[in-house]
Amino acid sequence: MPRAIRGVLIECDPSIKSIIVNIDSVNHDFIIEDLDEERVVVKENMVQLLKQKLEDRLKENLPPVDESGSE
Amino acid sequence: MSNNPSLHLAEYLERLPGTTFKKLYQQPSTAFAIFRRMLPHLAKTFVMRMLFMPHPMTLNDLDVWVKPEAKRKKDQSLSILRGLHIVQISAPSKEKPQEIQLMSNFKRSLRLALTGGGNHNSFGVPSSLLIPPEIDLPFLDRYARKKWEDVLHFVVSSVGYKSVGDGSGPNKGVKELLIAGRLVDRRPNGGLGITQAGFTFLLQEANAQVWTLLLLWLDVLGNNKGSGLDPVDMLSFLFMLASLELGRAYDTNALTEERRNMLPSLVDFGLIYIPQHKRSMFFPTRLATTLTSGGNSLRTISEGVTAATQSAQTSQQSLGPLGGGGGEQQAGSVVIETNYRLYAYTQSALQIAVLALFAKLNMRFPDMVAGRLSRASIRQAINFGITADQIISYLAAHAHEQMHRTAALTNKPVLPPTVVDQIRLWQLENERMKTTSGFLFRDFTDDKDYLDTARFSEEIGVLVWRNDHARMFFANKHEQIKDFLKTRKRAE
Known part of the structure; x- marks a missing residue:
């Protein structure tokens, strides 16, 4: 009998996907199913947290943005 | 299920149980309103054709009404009609072909609504008192x-x-x-x-x-x-x-x-x-x-921005039955400079709210607001579901006369190219993943089982992704697929 699992499909670049897999590897509490290079299914209640963690990761690797300039 | 109140009439109705629909359809006005507002044209055609049929008809006969290339549209219409409990379709069996008919409550009420008769008072009772003259x-x-x-x-x-x-x-x-x-x-x-x-x-x-x-x-x-x-x-x-x-x-x-x-x-x-x-x-x-007039369903935030853009482009003030709410949309009020500063000569609360979606506004004068586009403000807009192209076309549509004049004189585009490019770059930087909530279907027993179910979900338009090799697919709704699987199991 087939099963239906509630979740959120995430489509992204392979590079982003590898970061997601890496975030998940700590506790294995995000990913339900790793579909292919550019897609994973993630638990619905974890999407926000995942987005935030992803932002944090990316921030570490981004040059500081120049937001100065007089208002 | 989520506890968020549903903001969408279709979603709200979809969640109601069948018994509720039975009660709702006792009122001719309700049956008529649902017919008017909730159905796509093809579904309306089906309903009208079946309305005065004394007996159920077979699904094969219905197929004859529809051109083969519109099969997908037909399936979607039928799925809406079933979702709203307007038609019932008999379960497939070996002895008899599948039959379709209107639910009796709905049929009776819609007939009453269209042809009149009955004392249901469901279209209101006019007052016999004298109307005060000032109320027009x-x-x-x-x-x-x-x-x-x-x-x-x-x-x-x-x-x-x-x-x-x-x-x-x-x-x-x-x-x-x-x-x-x-x-x-x-x-x-x-x-x-x-x-x-x-x-x-x-x-x-x-x-x-x-x-x-x-x-x-x-x-x-x-x-x-x-x-x-x-x-x-x-x-x-x-x-x-x-x-x-x-x-x-x-x-x-x-x-x-x-x-x-x-x-x-x-x-x-x-x-x-x-x-x-x-x-x-x-x-x-x-x-x-006007509650049930017009088939216009709810707009998402990004469609809203598009609509606001279009209304400025055509400079027509077609903003719903009340001519819009937050004030008139005036064309040509926004100035944007190469240093990302933005000035808008407007008092319209709605327009200011729209600008606040993607710009950081920091000054407000009686007839003008001033602000800046920044990485953070564009990122916020993208989180709201607005795209860079929408922002750009909004700015272009609302560009101040002075911008057009300068552009014409110097033979340059109206919006500074640096700003346009940067908005696009900010979007690329922010738009890292696309999310779709729904259901992953897996663990099918055999290929046929999988292929049939996947084809069904594609036909009713809920399929998002499929992988035939792994026998898995992702759909954004599951109710009808579940029914489909159940009826299949029974038919075996």
């Missing part, structure tokens, strides 16, 4: 617009830009409702702030806004058992209101007591007007009578 169409329109603008201004003013001369504001009950529906929410500092849902709400056309508010109201009352109001009855009362005639007085005494108890809230929303000295009559306003 312009009066009712003014009244409804005032009430509705109060609501919109309350939502907008929570952005932090106080609208000019906000004296009264909406009734306390309405405010509570907006907070309960999380269109605005209480911030830690005690003030009120607009939410993403609030922005979506703001950018909808008036008709959709009214529905959003009404559905919130039904939800709140439905959760509150002590209110003594039955959401099903309320919904069918709303559909009845929608069938009334603008400018006519209707008799309050012909209503049941529960419905009479709803009237004060409807007055607060501006859907009806009750004269001070004649409490036994009520007038539906344009907000009420």
Whole structure:
């Protein structure tokens, strides 16, 4: 009998996907199913947290943005 | 299931059980309203053709009505009709072909609505009293617009830009409702702030806004058992209101007591007007009578921005039945400089709210606001679901006359190319993943099982992704697939 699992499909670049897999590897509490290079299914209640963690990761690797300039 | 109140009439109806629909369809006005508002044209055609058929017809006969290339459309129509409990289709079996027929309640009510007859009073009872002469169409329109603008201004003013001369504001009950529906929410500092849902709400056309508010109201009352109001009855009362005639007085005494108890809230929303000295009559306003007109469903926030852009491009003021809420959209008011600074010569609360979606506004003058586009502000807009192209075309459509003049003189594009490119780059940087919530289907026993189910979900338009090799697919809805699997199992 087939099963239906509630979740959120995430489509992204392979590079982003590898970061997601890496975030998940700590506790294995995000990913339900790793579909292919550019897609994973993630638990619905974890999407926000995942987005935030992803932002944090990316921030570490981004040059500081120049937001100065007089208002 | 999620506890978020549904802001979409179709979603709300989809969640109701079949028994509720049976009750709803007892009223001819409700059956008619659902027919009018909720069905795509092809589904309407099916219903009209089947309405006076004495016997069920086979699905094969129905296939003959539809060109083979429109099969997908047909399947979608049928799936909507089933979802709204308008048709029933017999289970597939070996002995008999599948048959389709209209649900008897719906059929009877729609026939009554179209051909007349019966004493159901479901289209309202006109009041026999004399109508006060001062109550005419312009009066009712003014009244409804005032009430509705109060609501919109309350939502907008929570952005932090106080609208000019906000004296009264909406009734306390309405405010509570907006907070309960999380269109605005209480911030830690005690003030009120607009939410993403609030922005979506703001950018909808008036008709959709009214529905959003009404559905919130039904939800709140439905959760509150002590209110003594039955959401099903309320919904069918709303559909009845929608069938009334603008400018006519209707008799309050012909209503049941529960419905009479709803009237004060409807007055607060501006859907009806009750004269001070004649409490036994009520007038539906344009907000009420247009509830079921137009097939226009709710807009998402990004469609809202597109609509605002288009209305400026065509410089037509077609903003719903009440000519928009938050003030007129004026074309040609925004100046944007190469250093990302932005100035808008406007007083329209709505336009300021739209600008605040993607720009950081930091100064407000009586007839102008000034701000800046920044990485953070564009990122916020993208989180709201707005795309870079929408922002750019909004800016282009609203560009100030001076921008056009300079551009023509120097033979350059209207918007500074650096800004346009940077907005696009910011979007690329931010748009890292696309999310779709739904269901992953897996563990199929054999290939045929998988292929049939995947094909079915593709036909009804819910399939998002499939991998035939792994026998898995992802769909954004599961109810009908579940039914499909069940009937398959039974047929085996």
